[in-house]
Amino acid sequence: MWLFFAILAPICWALANPLDSSLRRNYIKNDAFLTWVSSLAKLPVAIVLLITFSEGFTWGWHVPGMFLTGFLWMLPFIFYYKALQFEETSRVILIMQFLPDFIIIIAAVFIGERLDLQLSMAFVLIFVGSLMAAMRKHESKWHFSRAFVLMALAAL
Secondary structure, three states: HHHHHHHHHHHHHHHHHHHHHHHHHHOOOOOOHHHHHHHHHHHHHHHHHHHHHHOOOOOOOOOHHHHHHHHHHHHHHHHHHHHHHHOHHHHHHHHHHHHHHHHHHHHHHHOOOOOOHHHHHHHHHHHHHHHHHHHHEOOOOOOOHHHHHHHHHOOO
């Protein structure tokens, strides 16, 4: 049964990204409004899951904390939707893969995390791949896409 869910997750992700891009480019031009609409669309599913699997759940201070966490989780999507305005979806998604690098850097600074050789090589590969996806050639000069800055802010 786990294989079904392991395959379903990337399929849903692959369908959601072009849908996000289509919504942003064709229907909803305001990034903040699109973020709120997409957040509110997920709320009924979250409530049904919470009620269905709420055995042993404490209905105290956890609920406002969950809503605050959901709010903070959705804020970076404003940058994501803005990046879709400047760049094609496949490039924005590649640049989004910069997120693990931020996590490693923050972990190294705040909790002293250190990487072995294999993980350091993975860090460099992700970093270089994100930089390559963010580079654009314009009139024989290479420069960073505007989407790179926005996705770096979203990842941070």
